[in-house]
Amino acid sequence: MNDFVFHNPTMVIFGRGRTDEIGKVTQPYGKRVMLLYGQESARKSGLLARVGSSLTAEGIEFIERGGVQPNPLLSFVRESVEIFRAENLNAIVAVGGGSVIDSAKAIAAGVRYAGDVWDFFDAKAQVKEACPIMVVLTLAATASEMNNGCVITNGDTQQKFAASGPPLFPRVSILDPENTFGVPLDHSMYGAVDAIIHVLEAYLTGVSEPTPLQDRLVEGLIPTIREAADAILLDPCDYDARANMMWAASLALNGLTTAGVNDYNFPMHMIEHSLSALYDISHGAGLGIVAPAWMRDECSRAPRKFAHFAERIFGITGKDDTHVALAGIEALENWFRELGVPVRLGEADIPGADIPRIAENAVMLAKRWGMGKVYDAARIEGVLRRAD
Amino acid sequence: MNDFVFHNPTMVIFGRGRTDEIGKVTQPYGKRVMLLYGQESARKSGLLARVGSSLTAEGIEFIERGGVQPNPLLSFVRESVEIFRAENLNAIVAVGGGSVIDSAKAIAAGVRYAGDVWDFFDAKAQVKEACPIMVVLTLAATASEMNNGCVITNGDTQQKFAASGPPLFPRVSILDPENTFGVPLDHSMYGAVDAIIHVLEAYLTGVSEPTPLQDRLVEGLIPTIREAADAILLDPCDYDARANMMWAASLALNGLTTAGVNDYNFPMHMIEHSLSALYDISHGAGLGIVAPAWMRDECSRAPRKFAHFAERIFGITGKDDTHVALAGIEALENWFRELGVPVRLGEADIPGADIPRIAENAVMLAKRWGMGKVYDAARIEGVLRRAD
Numbered sequence: 001m002n003d004f005v006f007h008n009p010t011m012v013i014f015g016r017g018r019t020d021e022i023g024k025v026t027q028p029y030g031k032r033v034m035l036l037y038g039q040e041s042a043r044k045s046g047l048l049a050r051v052g053s054s055l056t057a058e059g060i061e062f063i064e065r066g067g068v069q070p071n072p073l074l075s076f077v078r079e080s081v082e083i084f085r086a087e088n089l090n091a092i093v094a095v096g097g098g099s100v101i102d103s104a105k106a107i108a109a110g111v112r113y114a115g116d117v118w119d120f121f122d123a124k125a126q127v128k129e130a131c132p133i134m135v136v137l138t139l140a141a142t143a144s145e146m147n148n149g150c151v152i153t154n155g156d157t158q159q160k161f162a163a164s165g166p167p168l169f170p171r172v173s174i175l176d177p178e179n180t181f182g183v184p185l186d187h188s189m190y191g192a193v194d195a196i197i198h199v200l201e202a203y204l205t206g207v208s209e210p211t212p213l214q215d216r217l218v219e220g221l222i223p224t225i226r227e228a229a230d231a232i233l234l235d236p237c238d239y240d241a242r243a244n245m246m247w248a249a250s251l252a253l254n255g256l257t258t259a260g261v262n263d264y265n266f267p268m269h270m271i272e273h274s275l276s277a278l279y280d281i282s283h284g285a286g287l288g289i290v291a292p293a294w295m296r297d298e299c300s301r302a303p304r305k306f307a308h309f310a311e312r313i314f315g316i317t318g319k320d321d322t323h324v325a326l327a328g329i330e331a332l333e334n335w336f337r338e339l340g341v342p343v344r345l346g347e348a349d350i351p352g353a354d355i356p357r358i359a360e361n362a363v364m365l366a367k368r369w370g371m372g373k374v375y376d377a378a379r380i381e382g383v384l385r386r387a388d
Numbered sequence: 389m390n391d392f393v394f395h396n397p398t399m400v401i402f403g404r405g406r407t408d409e410i411g412k413v414t415q416p417y418g419k420r421v422m423l424l425y426g427q428e429s430a431r432k433s434g435l436l437a438r439v440g441s442s443l444t445a446e447g448i449e450f451i452e453r454g455g456v457q458p459n460p461l462l463s464f465v466r467e468s469v470e471i472f473r474a475e476n477l478n479a480i481v482a483v484g485g486g487s488v489i490d491s492a493k494a495i496a497a498g499v500r501y502a503g504d505v506w507d508f509f510d511a512k513a514q515v516k517e518a519c520p521i522m523v524v525l526t527l528a529a530t531a532s533e534m535n536n537g538c539v540i541t542n543g544d545t546q547q548k549f550a551a552s553g554p555p556l557f558p559r560v561s562i563l564d565p566e567n568t569f570g571v572p573l574d575h576s577m578y579g580a581v582d583a584i585i586h587v588l589e590a591y592l593t594g595v596s597e598p599t600p601l602q603d604r605l606v607e608g609l610i611p612t613i614r615e616a617a618d619a620i621l622l623d624p625c626d627y628d629a630r631a632n633m634m635w636a637a638s639l640a641l642n643g644l645t646t647a648g649v650n651d652y653n654f655p656m657h658m659i660e661h662s663l664s665a666l667y668d669i670s671h672g673a674g675l676g677i678v679a680p681a682w683m684r685d686e687c688s689r690a691p692r693k694f695a696h697f698a699e700r701i702f703g704i705t706g707k708d709d710t711h712v713a714l715a716g717i718e719a720l721e722n723w724f725r726e727l728g729v730p731v732r733l734g735e736a737d738i739p740g741a742d743i744p745r746i747a748e749n750a751v752m753l754a755k756r757w758g759m760g761k762v763y764d765a766a767r768i769e770g771v772l773r774r775a776d
Binding site: 001002003004005006007008009010011012013014015016018177209210212213216217219220221223224227240243244247248251256259260 | 389390391392393394395396397398399400401402403404406565597598600601604605607608609611612615628631632635636639644647648
């Protein structure tokens with residue numbers, strides 16, 4: 001097992017109706033907070049008013065700040081930093097999914113930093129301080145509610161970059177599965193794909209030494225997410241399915257499944273980030289396209305581990321590891337199709353002719369994420385052609 | 389899924405040689421600390437000197453306090469509280485396994501409390517404050533290094549009671565698998581049994597609603613612990629086996645496998661605590677005796693779940709759940725025997741004639757742990773007779 005530090009101080013409050021506790025848990029951290037949200041669905045569902053009432057009941061003043069976009073933008077973050085300062089706020093309550101929480105993290109780091117917030121994403125500065133962040137989660141997908149990372153898109157440069165740091169763990173995240181009942185089915189399924197790929201990245205890349213415990217955690221999370229996704233498709237208001245999906249997605253990227261894994265990386269996310277930096281596509285949908293393509297490209301390099309995946313997740317057995325591995329990838333892809341998730345570039349209206357441009361963008365990320373030696377433009381193009 | 393709060397702020401520093409970081413991580417919490425340990429093996433192995441050097445290098449003064457016993461005693465805790473105060477200390481560094489860490493927690497709560505420390509165990513007071521605790525773990529077993537509970541024995545009343553509270557999470561726990569190379573094989577195996585029973589308690593009692601994710605986490609931990617135990621028997625210095633055992637044992641009782649499980653309880657620990665309160669027996673050895681007996685007594689009440697255990701852990705299948713369940717319990721018991729762990733009272737020199745006396749002690753615990761309505765003396769005696 002590899003050496004690691006595991007430290008996840010976020011308090012998760014999980015269950016039906018626990019949204020109403022947001023005021024009480026925010027109270028120790030701020031008297032004037034930014035209530036951050038995305039689209040107007042949060043208002044229409046009544047959730048925003050409910051959160052506002054809970055804050056007011058605890059004597060907490062708040063400024064509403066809406067409009068976070070699905071692939072959240074640096075420009076919005078910068079404006080929000082200015083508003084936070086001008087309004088003399090001291091904490092952020094994020095009501096939303098990964099985009100809103102990621103924006104909250106960027107803003108939280110920005111308000112305690114004298115320079116430009118993009119410095120954290122452009123590797124010019126490290127996050128050493130941040131204002132407190134509380135979360136009311138509305139989408140099971142990214143695990144941003146239980147980790148210290150965030151991803152922001154610079155619209156000017158078309159760079160979708162990540163930043164992280166211990167101060168960015170939310171202090172408290174409220175996971176109330178009922179808040180996800182209204183998530184449209186397509187986005188619910190993109191969330192399932194995102195969570196599954198989160199655990200598969202390290203599972204399939206960190207293969208230099210055996211990590212049986214971490215593998216088994218992954219092999220427990222994936223079937224749970226699959227069962228939950230299938231049940232949600234049948235009944236979007238199935239509480240247990242939404243609850244299992246929500247908790248599994250949080251555990252899928254909270255540091256647990258990667259702790260102790262050697263030399264893992266995030267190549268599928270790396271390539272996908274370029275897709276959603278360049279096109280109006282949901283991250284989970286982009287992963288549906290990239291993941292099977294990357295897996296087919298990669299499986300000959302670690303056929304035993306890919307075959308292990310096929311055996312443990314889909315019960316596929318056979319003598320030849322590569323055959324078993326490919327059958328497993330096909331089973332995963334077929335299941336993505338059943339969920340209505342795109343698995344080819346064309347299904348998301350991304351022309352095959354754009355592949356070199358996407359690869360060029362991804363090369364930039366490959367370098368930043370320590371994969372520059374392995375992933376040059378030719379190799380990334382090779383992966384993307386498998387999705388053409 | 390049941391509602392829950394998951395909050396585990398302990399920082400785990402895991403890996404080879406990381407013991408030497410103890411000074412650095414203690415530095416923010418204390419300038420004069422109690423260096424708490426158990427028997428002289430910690431000194432003989434050189435570990436105590438190594439920890440002392442690391443503290444000294446950071447300018448931290450320390451008072452050595454050794455002599456914690458395997459079933460740690462209230463009298464020792466009370467004396468330590470007095471020493472801590474007299475020496476004007478401000479934190480505790482615990483070098484040891486569950487007994488030392490549990491004692492550290494009791495002392496840490498005691499020094500910030502005006503009354504008698506037993507009040508926390510006797511349900512007369514709640515732990516609201518504690519001095520900071522740092523850990524260098526030397527035994528994979530109890531998970532005390534990553535939870536906020538502790539168990540102390542009152543020698544005068546022969547009560548082995550538990551206390552818990554958020555301030556009792558260690559701030560930092562160093563898990564250096566090499567520190568467990570020297571643990572005698574019998575105690576290493578008792579640790580494996582303890583960790584397995586930790587996860588089986590909620591798995592086998594929290595059966596009122598399905599919790600597929602939590603079940604799968606357990607079904608991932610148990611085989612990992614089994615493989616690691618078997619490998620340690622062959623080679624006590626197998627780093628990966630010791631590492632897998634160490635991390636699996638921590639995850640086995642850090643709140644992860646129980647979060648979301650309904651109405652679970654700890655009946656096997658309840659009965660065992662009376663064994664080790666009354667006799668000089670290791671907790672893990674006591675569990676080896678109690679667990680198969682309790683499982684045989686219980687399995688007719690939830691045959692499907694016990695059969696599920698037999699299927700997933702031992703690959704036993706069949707048409708009749710009770711038959712499958714009993715075969716699974718036998719397989720577990722046989723494996724305990726292979727480890728050299730006692731599975732009958734007589735194997736630990738506990739006379740069958742004492743069963744009423746043990747049951748009488750356990751009834752007290754059953755009431756305190758909310759199982760008073762289910763576990764009267766007759767039922768506990770019935771369980772223990774299966775171990776006679």
